[in-house]
Amino acid sequence: MASKVSTPGSESSSVQDYVKTIYALSEWHDEPVTSSRLAARLSVANSSVSEMIRKLAELGLVNHTPYRPVELTADGRRLALAMVRRHRLIETFLVRDLDYRWDEVHDEAELLEHTVSDTFIDRLDARLGFPSVDPHGDPIPTAAGAITLPDALPLDSFDDGHSGRVTRISDEDPQLLRFLAAEDIGIGSPVEVLGRTPFGGPLRARVGTGTGARDFSFGKELTGAIWVESVGRHAGCSLVP
Amino acid sequence: MASKVSTPGSESSSVQDYVKTIYALSEWHDEPVTSSRLAARLSVANSSVSEMIRKLAELGLVNHTPYRPVELTADGRRLALAMVRRHRLIETFLVRDLDYRWDEVHDEAELLEHTVSDTFIDRLDARLGFPSVDPHGDPIPTAAGAITLPDALPLDSFDDGHSGRVTRISDEDPQLLRFLAAEDIGIGSPVEVLGRTPFGGPLRARVGTGTGARDFSFGKELTGAIWVESVGRHAGCSLVP
DNA sequence: TCCGAAGTTTCGGCATACCGAAAATATAGC
DNA sequence: GCTATATTTTCGGTATGCCGAAACTTCGGA
Numbered sequence: 001m002a003s004k005v006s007t008p009g010s011e012s013s014s015v016q017d018y019v020k021t022i023y024a025l026s027e028w029h030d031e032p033v034t035s036s037r038l039a040a041r042l043s044v045a046n047s048s049v050s051e052m053i054r055k056l057a058e059l060g061l062v063n064h065t066p067y068r069p070v071e072l073t074a075d076g077r078r079l080a081l082a083m084v085r086r087h088r089l090i091e092t093f094l095v096r097d098l099d100y101r102w103d104e105v106h107d108e109a110e111l112l113e114h115t116v117s118d119t120f121i122d123r124l125d126a127r128l129g130f131p132s133v134d135p136h137g138d139p140i141p142t143a144a145g146a147i148t149l150p151d152a153l154p155l156d157s158f159d160d161g162h163s164g165r166v167t168r169i170s171d172e173d174p175q176l177l178r179f180l181a182a183e184d185i186g187i188g189s190p191v192e193v194l195g196r197t198p199f200g201g202p203l204r205a206r207v208g209t210g211t212g213a214r215d216f217s218f219g220k221e222l223t224g225a226i227w228v229e230s231v232g233r234h235a236g237c238s239l240v241p
Numbered sequence: 242m243a244s245k246v247s248t249p250g251s252e253s254s255s256v257q258d259y260v261k262t263i264y265a266l267s268e269w270h271d272e273p274v275t276s277s278r279l280a281a282r283l284s285v286a287n288s289s290v291s292e293m294i295r296k297l298a299e300l301g302l303v304n305h306t307p308y309r310p311v312e313l314t315a316d317g318r319r320l321a322l323a324m325v326r327r328h329r330l331i332e333t334f335l336v337r338d339l340d341y342r343w344d345e346v347h348d349e350a351e352l353l354e355h356t357v358s359d360t361f362i363d364r365l366d367a368r369l370g371f372p373s374v375d376p377h378g379d380p381i382p383t384a385a386g387a388i389t390l391p392d393a394l395p396l397d398s399f400d401d402g403h404s405g406r407v408t409r410i411s412d413e414d415p416q417l418l419r420f421l422a423a424e425d426i427g428i429g430s431p432v433e434v435l436g437r438t439p440f441g442g443p444l445r446a447r448v449g450t451g452t453g454a455r456d457f458s459f460g461k462e463l464t465g466a467i468w469v470e471s472v473g474r475h476a477g478c479s480l481v482p
Numbered sequence: 483t484c485c486g487a488a489g490t491t492t493c494g495g496c497a498t499a500c501c502g503a504a505a506a507t508a509t510a511g512c
Numbered sequence: 513g514c515t516a517t518a519t520t521t522t523c524g525g526t527a528t529g530c531c532g533a534a535a536c537t538t539c540g541g542a
Contacts, residue, residue, distance in 0.1 A: 014529065035490060048530055050491050055528095067490055067537050097338070098364040108358055115356040117349055123339040255499065276520055289500055291521050296498095308507055308520055 008082050011059075013114040016083050017042065018052050019061055022072055023080030027149075028170075028227075032069035078145050085141040086113040088134035089124050091171075095135040096128060102135040103177035136177070137168030137187045137227070151230075155191065156203060156223035163192040164228035176225055183216070184208075191228055249323050252300075254355040257324050258283065259293050260302055263313055264321035268390075269411075269468075273310035319386050326382040327354040329375035330365050332412075336376040337369060343376040343427075344418035377418070378409030378428045378468070392471075396432065397444060397464035404433040405469035417466055424457070425449075432469055 008016055021041050025033045039049045053070055056062040061076035072080060090109040094100040100108070116124075122143065125131075133139050133150075141147040152167040166189045171177060180186065185207055194204040194215065202217035218226070249257055262282050266274045280290045294311055297303040302317035313321060331350040335341040341349070357365075363384065366372075374380050374391075382388040393408040407430045412418060421427065426448055435445040435456065443458035459467070 012528075036488090044529090045531055046490065047492080047532075051529080054491090094361075098361065098368060100360075100364070104360075108361060111356045111358075112353070115352045117352075119341075119345075120335075120339065120349060123341075127339060253498075277518095285499090286501055287520065288502075288522080292499080295521090 008079060008086075008114075011079065014052065015056065015059065015061070016079065016114055018049075018056060019072065019076050019080045020083040020087070022062065022070060023077065023084065033071070034069050038070075081141040081145045081147060083113055084147075085143070085145075086116065086121055088138055088140040089121055089128065089131070090116070091134045091136075092128055092131050092140070093124050101178075102171070102181065103174040105135065106171050106174065133168075133187075135187075136171040137166070138171070150227070152227040154224050155193070155205070155218060155226045155228050156220075158193045158228060158230075160193050160195045162230065163190065164230045165190050166226055167229040168227040170225040170227075173221070173225070176221060180222075180226075184212075185216075185226075190231070191226075249320060249327075249355075252320065255293065256297065256300065256302070257320065257355055259290075259297060260313065260317050260321045261324040261328070263303065263311060264318065264325065274312070275310050279311075322382040322386045322388060324354055325388075326384070326386075327357065327362055329379055329381040330362055330369065330372070331357070332375045332377075333369055333372050333381070334365050342419075343412070343422065344415040346376065347412050347415065374409075374428075376428075377412040378407070379412070391468070393468040395465050396434070396446070396459060396467040396469050397461075399434045399469060399471075401434050401436045403471065404431065405471045406431050407467055408470040409468040411466040411468075414462070414466070417462060421463075421467075425453075426457070426467075431472070432467075 011019075018038070021038060022033050025031075025037055025041060031037075035046055035049045035053065038053075039046045042049070053062065053064055056070075056076070057064045060073055061079060062070045062072055064070045087109045090112050091102075091105040094105040094108060095102055125143070131140055132148075137150070139147050139149060150167045152164075158164065166185065166187055169177065169180065169187065189207055190209050192206040194206055196203045197217075200220070202219050203223050204215060204217050206213055207216045208214060252260075259279070262279060263274050266272075266278055266282060272278075276287055276290045276294065279294075280287045283290070294303065294305055297311075297317070298305045301314055302320060303311045303313055305311045328350045331353050332346040335346045335349060336343055366384070372381055373389075378391070380388050380390060391408045393405075399405065407426065407428055410418065410421065410428065430448055431450050433447040435447055437444045438458075441461070443460050444464050445456060445458055447454055448457045449455060
């Protein structure tokens with residue numbers, strides 16, 4: 001029994017936002033999605049989240065027992081991925097065709113994703129050559145709702161001595177993106193973990209290749225936001241699954 | 242005392258829509274803008290219009306005495322032109338870059354115009370090469386709010402024997418646009434009025450040049466929707482100012 | 483086991499924007 | 513000038529989505 005909810009349509013912009021945010025909170029980390037995390041991310045009061053979750057459950061988009069975390073149903077996930085697809089295609093378009101910087105696109109896409117039609121998205125997709133990732137390295141779901149997460153981990157989960165390539169950078173904080181752009185660190189940059197300073201100090205790594213290579217100290221915020229794919233063997237990871 | 246309302250921002254999407262529609266109803270014809278005309282154009286109940294007009298008056302966007310037609314203030318006109326600019330630039334983009342047909346763009350633009358940022362509009366404008374008209378021949382206001390209406394009149398106001406060039410076609414009815422596209426009549430097409438059939442019958446005109454020229458019968462709907470600029474001397478007009 | 487802190491839900495209220503029905507006004511015809 | 517008709521406004525009422533305050537659950541520590 002395939003559902004109609006493969007494409008946003010009847011759902012309000014708010015419903016779309018909540019569902020997309022529930023997905024986003026569990027896309028890269030699998031901590032439970034609680035009311036308060038949602039409230040913080042959406043900048044609304046806890047009570048608003050509570051009410052909306054009840055509504056989402058009635059719509060069959062989430063499963064929820066009171067006082068417990070919320071989880072997307074298959075329908076909810078389909079809707080979320082449709083919204084993520086919209087968001088990431090729009091971001092890609094803004095950077096490629098309208099000369100937006102990668103730290104500027106998030107807010108604009110956030111608004112547009114609720115407004116454009118399926119036709120618009122399909123034509124944009126074609127015009128951009130069916131891209132598989134957006135400017136931050138986030139994978140773009142297909143029209144059918146399939147998504148392939150890159151085989152990457154946050155920089156802070158790599159052991160000393162291991163090398164890789166930057167695959168994704170969280171777009172949550174525009175300032176962080178601006179900083180990295182200024183430092184010429186972006187998707188595709190090679191990195192090699194040199195070591196860490198004890199007691200929560202920065203992680204030192206070698207960035208770039210050849211003459212462009214240099215040492216760099218990554219603070220907490222950065223090592224969590226920068227995701228790296230191992231080069232060569234698939235070792236070098238110390239994260240518990 | 243220049244107002245801040247040169248760019249949409251604080252106004253709700255509804256307010257923007259009402260103000261733009263008030264402008265649109267008086268852009269090409271100067272009949273008074275009444276509640277019922279607004280209600281029909283916006284597909285809402287008369288009572289909703291009445292309430293919104295009071296609000297617009299409070300916001301200083303319209304002048305209104307009860308039971309009389311409504312008129313835009315200078316601020317209202319500025320806001321309306323900003324919205325019209327958005328709408329027409331988006332339409333131009335959809336046709337030029339996303340292969341929309343000219344009959345498909347209106348509804349999409351109607352939604353997007355409320356959502357995109359000023360930055361988006363400015364970059365779009367630059368990318369499109371600062372176009373002066375949209376795909377239907379409607380003039381695009383400048384960022385400063387200036388607009389130049391073409392020196393055109395509806396086809397039905399031309400005397401027999403006069404020639405001109407199609408300058409604008411009202412985009413109100415997508416089916417009409419589709420029909421004209423199929424008949425290969427569009428912006429720039431040369432026309433010469435041959436005569437009219439009595440008792441409200443069609444207007445006969447010669448369309449196109451050289452071997453592509455042919456006679457065509459234009460019904461009421463068409464002669465009101467097709468706007469023509471005189472070629473050569475500025476005669477041939479029988480419309481009362 | 484029980485208590486308190488932290489997190490979640492319920493409740494009454496607010497703002498926007500819509501509606502239909504009823505009341506108020508304008509205008510055209512006589 | 514006066515009334516009938518058409519138009520406009522006012523008046524309750526609805527739906528969505530937000531809020532803060534109060535009530536309620538959960539869960540860890542003593």
